[in-house]
Amino acid sequence: MEAIINIENVHKHFGRIHALRGVSLDVSRGEVVVIIGPSGSGKSTLLRCINRLEEYDAGRIVVDGIPLDTTQNINAVRREIGIVFQSFNLFAHLTVMQNLTLAQRVVRKRPKGESQKIALDLLTKVGIPDKAGAYPIQLSGGQQQRVAIARALAMNPKIMLFDEPTSALDPEMIKEVLDVMLDLAKEGMTMVVVSHEMGFARAAANRMILMDEGQIVEEATPEKFFASSHERIRSFLGKVLHM
């Protein structure tokens, strides 16, 4: 299958810390890749390199045919990539509706009416059309994260990145966010998800990736991954599944 994200031998340093040590990864159109690994293993850094929120020091990343290291207009690439953050990062001074329409209007140049219609459709899709007039602070964590997903989708991205989307949520709110993500996966969205939600991985992932110390150490389909007798996988799964 055609690769929409092509990562080749990427290195990244934070001062003296070598955060990514030669990571290579291809993601096909419509594929759902779930990345797991211990804290500090470089999974979030890798994800943030894909839309260049982090600059990488060496290697090559090509997204949808556009190499990130040579492109002058990173914004053209970024509007094709939606990202959902652990801490939601909704615009605190804007209502939910304004959060969803701002980038549509200033980046996509959509007229007000059209952007509002798209926003309302997406809010309906994530199950909170009644919150259009609310401010982020008035929403629960789960609702905020669903708004954040809708905000990213409003730009019609070709790829969605999720950086630990449920890690900041109370347990009872995790499911409502995962359900939205499952729907997206079923619709054929290309997704790269950093998450330790193994239920989601089992249900939606085409591929599981285990990272450690800045490198990809294992890569397998969920069936093989969960059944693996590999020492590192067993040890890590033991921790996240509390076995």
Place this chain on the structure above:
Amino acid sequence: MDKRFEPGPGDSKLFYLPGSKLLAHIDPWWGLVALAVGLTVILVTVKADPFLNILLFVRDGVAVTALITVTSFGLVLIVGLIGGLGRLSRNPFFHLIATLYVEIVRGIPLLVQLIWWYFAFPVVIQGVGRWLNVSALANYQANAIFTAIVGLTVCYGAYMSEIYRAGIQSIPKGQAEAARSLGMTPFQSMRHVILPQAVRMVLPPVGNEFIALLKDSCLVSVVAVADLTRRGREFMAVHFNPIEVWTMVALLYLVMTLFSARGVAWLEKKTRFER
């Protein structure tokens, strides 16, 4: 207890005593405004000579003080924004210029700066005019109000730069990341996401700057501007009644600063949002 008399989230709890009904109703700052205005009115009506005469004599000074303060402050908001963005700029040239500006201006007393702008600046312009052979510049004469506004703006712009810088830096990094990842340019992110939040954050210190500027504007009285302070001095030079004159001048400044403070508080309440 009656719900009406319990302090709300925005109310001052300073004067709130359990069981007290009347005091809890009064905002202490409005009380102070009433006191200052009331005292002024009483003095002017009960003892018209000299208080009414002083008031009538200095009223154009009040207008000049208000004009200089409001004009300078409007410019300070613009200069401060540019300076603040310069201080945060990754471009070493803009950063250096903004940093030099802030550090130099902050190290020189405002009075000295005002004197420099009034006495030295025109001579510099005249010299440049003679050198370039431009008669309009060579014959340049300082306009006292103009140089006073320039001096106050340059000085307060430096302090305002630091306030803006701190305000912009106080906005969590994730806000800009979210904006940029939606494809916004750095300018769009600043304009639509960071600044609107930063401005609300810095409103209290900006309000303080306005009141400080209003008070510091009295320094322009030494560089030929007929502001409230200078008009007071002129009245005293003729009638020699320092207690009455300076009490009246002090009261007028107090009334202006108190009203400004209430204005700032109102603006803060209007634009408040929770994070």
